[in-house]
Amino acid sequence: MKKIxxxxxxxxxxxxxxxxxxxxxxxxxxxxxxxxxxxxxxxILNNKTKIYYQKGxxxxxxxxxxxxxDICGINLKxxxxxxxxxxxxxxxxNNAAANAEKYTLIVNKKRIHITGNSPEGVFYGIQTLxxxxxxxxxxxxxxxxxxxxxxxxxxYRGVHLDVSRHFFxxxxxxxxxxxxxxxxxxxxHWHLTDDQGWRIEIKSRPKLTSIGSCRAQTNGDGxxxxxxxxxxxxxxxxxxxxxxxxxxxxxxxVPGHTTAALASxxxxxCTGGPYKxxxxxxxxxxxxxxxxxxxxxxxxDVFSEIVDLFPSKYIHIGGDECPKERWxxxxxxxxxxxxxxxxxxSTHSAEQKLQSYIMVSVENFLAKKGRRxxxxxxxxxxxxxxDAIVHSWRGMxxxxxxxxxxxxxxxxxxxxCYFDYDQEERTPIDKVYSFxxxxxxxxxxxxxxxxGVQANVWTEYMPTFERVQYMLLPRLAALSEVxxxxxxxxxxxxxxxxxxxxSQLYDKYGYNYAK
Numbered sequence: 001m002k003k004i005x006x007x008x009x010x011x012x013x014x015x016x017x018x019x020x021x022x023x024x025x026x027x028x029x030x031x032x033x034x035x036x037x038x039x040x041x042x043x044i045l046n047n048k049t050k051i052y053y054q055k056g057x058x059x060x061x062x063x064x065x066x067x068x069x070d071i072c073g074i075n076l077k078x079x080x081x082x083x084x085x086x087x088x089x090x091x092x093x094n095n096a097a098a099n100a101e102k103y104t105l106i107v108n109k110k111r112i113h114i115t116g117n118s119p120e121g122v123f124y125g126i127q128t129l130x131x132x133x134x135x136x137x138x139x140x141x142x143x144x145x146x147x148x149x150x151x152x153x154x155x156y157r158g159v160h161l162d163v164s165r166h167f168f169x170x171x172x173x174x175x176x177x178x179x180x181x182x183x184x185x186x187x188x189h190w191h192l193t194d195d196q197g198w199r200i201e202i203k204s205r206p207k208l209t210s211i212g213s214c215r216a217q218t219n220g221d222g223x224x225x226x227x228x229x230x231x232x233x234x235x236x237x238x239x240x241x242x243x244x245x246x247x248x249x250x251x252x253x254v255p256g257h258t259t260a261a262l263a264s265x266x267x268x269x270c271t272g273g274p275y276k277x278x279x280x281x282x283x284x285x286x287x288x289x290x291x292x293x294x295x296x297x298x299x300x301d302v303f304s305e306i307v308d309l310f311p312s313k314y315i316h317i318g319g320d321e322c323p324k325e326r327w328x329x330x331x332x333x334x335x336x337x338x339x340x341x342x343x344x345x346s347t348h349s350a351e352q353k354l355q356s357y358i359m360v361s362v363e364n365f366l367a368k369k370g371r372r373x374x375x376x377x378x379x380x381x382x383x384x385x386x387d388a389i390v391h392s393w394r395g396m397x398x399x400x401x402x403x404x405x406x407x408x409x410x411x412x413x414x415x416x417c418y419f420d421y422d423q424e425e426r427t428p429i430d431k432v433y434s435f436x437x438x439x440x441x442x443x444x445x446x447x448x449x450x451x452g453v454q455a456n457v458w459t460e461y462m463p464t465f466e467r468v469q470y471m472l473l474p475r476l477a478a479l480s481e482v483x484x485x486x487x488x489x490x491x492x493x494x495x496x497x498x499x500x501x502x503s504q505l506y507d508k509y510g511y512n513y514a515k
Contacts, residue, residue: 023142026105028131029477029495029502030184030484037146041109045072045141046086050079053090059243060090060122067130071508073137088112090126092119101186102151105129107143120245124150124184131182135504154437156410156452157483158187158249159476161468164194164260165281165459167227172465174240179472179511181244183480188241189316189454191251192229195259195278199228200250200309204301205265212260215277234309242311249374250310252302253318255288255358261298262286268295270330281460285325290354291332299362307369314389317362320376324351348382356382363388374410377402389451393418400439403449411437412454417479419471420458423514433478433492453483466512473513477502 021044026035045068053061061078069075076088083089089111100118103125107113112129116122128148133141159180161168168176173190180188192200198212214226229237241248258268259278266273270289278284288295306315327333328351337350340357344350356379363373363385374389377398384390389408392398399409411417416435421427437453439446455476462468477499481490506513 021140021142022134022136022138024129024132024134024144025501026128026132026144026146026148027494027498028128029498030481031489031495031498032128032148032150033486033489034149035146036148037144040145042145043107043109043112043143044086045074045088045112045143046139047074047076049074049086049088050077050083051088051090052079052081052083054092055080057090057092057119057122060119060126063123063244064088064090064126064129067126068133071130071133071135071505072141074139074141083111085110088129089114090122091115092122093117099151101155103128103148105148105150107145107147109145112143120186121151123245124152127182127184131502131505135501135508152184152484153486154450154452154483156187156454157185157480158189158410158412158452158454159183159185159472160189160191160412160454160456162191162194162457162459163199163227164191164197166463167197167199167225168465168468169227170229170233170237172468173237175465176468177237177241177244177246178509179469179476180246182505182509183476184484185476185480186245187247187249187314187452187454189249189251189456191253191316191458193252193260194257195283196281197225197227197277198260198264200234200306201228201231202302202305203231204305205298207264208261208302210264212264212277215260215279217279219280231305231309238310247312247314248310249312249314249316250306251316251318252306253316253320254299254362255290255295255355256320256322257283257318258288259284259286261288265298268292268298270326270333283321283323285323287322287326288358289330289332290327290358291330291334291336295358296361299358300365303362303366304369307366307371313370313372314374315366315371316374316391317359317366318376319355319359319379320393322355322378324349324355327351327354353382356384359388360385380405391454393456396439399450403442403446406449408449408451410451410454412456417454418456418458419475420456420461423471423475427475429475429478430492432475433481433490433495435479435482436487437482453479455479469512470514473506473511474499474503475514 051061095117098117103116103121105125114125198208202208209228213228262269262275263277342350342353377392390402391410393412402409
């Protein structure tokens, strides 16, 4: 009788009422493609639950273990031995013929079963379970019985960060990668060089960091501003991202936005300098000299080391906002135009076609190393290389033109995807959520050339990492649904309801976000 009394008391709250077990909810962000719940007995997650994982899924299992302990305070044991009851099972089918990121999550009273077409798929199933959990320290969580079937709409789900205008240390970059993973992103576009600073160590060109990583001041403040990542830091960050199934795409922006490089190696410019790392926002007229043979030697040196550091199949080579004033009067550039028999036409100037010569040359160099180039939509001016990907930022037009030419495209239009823009009036969260990345007139072949969507974060006015987070969140939550979920699954009112729970996770992890 005494045991029965104790058992009853254990279920009572302090007010003498039965305490409800907190429940998970699979209506997360981004919303899964299919959620089917049943009235069957739910699974009870508690400290006796074990995580079983197949060989090769050790890291995924450790992530899940950490997430559950962090969010709910329940510490689960990992096991390689299959379990019959009270287990979360992680299985990768390694189905190469199917969508690698697809997963299925099945719950009954005995187990939670997460199966992916690959380890990546398992990871996204884990993210859904993670985001479904109630955020409180508890001894038990009720997971509803049912089935979640899910896969992403787009294979490219990117987030960008400019570290040239303002530099953020390695720990901040890792936190940024964690934020990307939380939102089911799989590409981190790292803008490493620009007029205001060169941020990556290139051992064959040491002046790029000894000189190019520091500007004397910023907008007249009189304070020197410096920073760069060593190659050891780069490798560590690349591995950190890979562990979370995120590919880092480095951007070395050429031939414009290169004043930091010119300050380091003035012989690369049309005038020979002197140059200085740019101290204000915006860019100068000086760019790499297209007619100088040393320019291509420089680019080969830089991109050889970039390829060694970053295993990504994509390398971003910029190509945006390159003024042509210097080229028009530079004897070397004009001689190169004659040598290449470049002729202006009604659409493009000779100097625009000269830029295409540089971009295609870099593309060919990287192609020999097994890489594909991405360039901002200005690379359409003067002609594209055969395998170049167009990153459309000045609206949808660049993507449309690229697709019509048979090229792949990534979408980051300023109208919806520039998160340095004001989030109250210019690019509010509802506008981000409304983005339609596929033109209605596209047929199935054309649609296949839209690789995906990316958020861009330019940091001229983001001097701290806290400010970066504030401008990114929660708009990234809205864009993550554009990137992942099918349009028929999206509903803005419902999204706002689900955002309440996600913002509690932001609080849990200490992310600074706009409220």
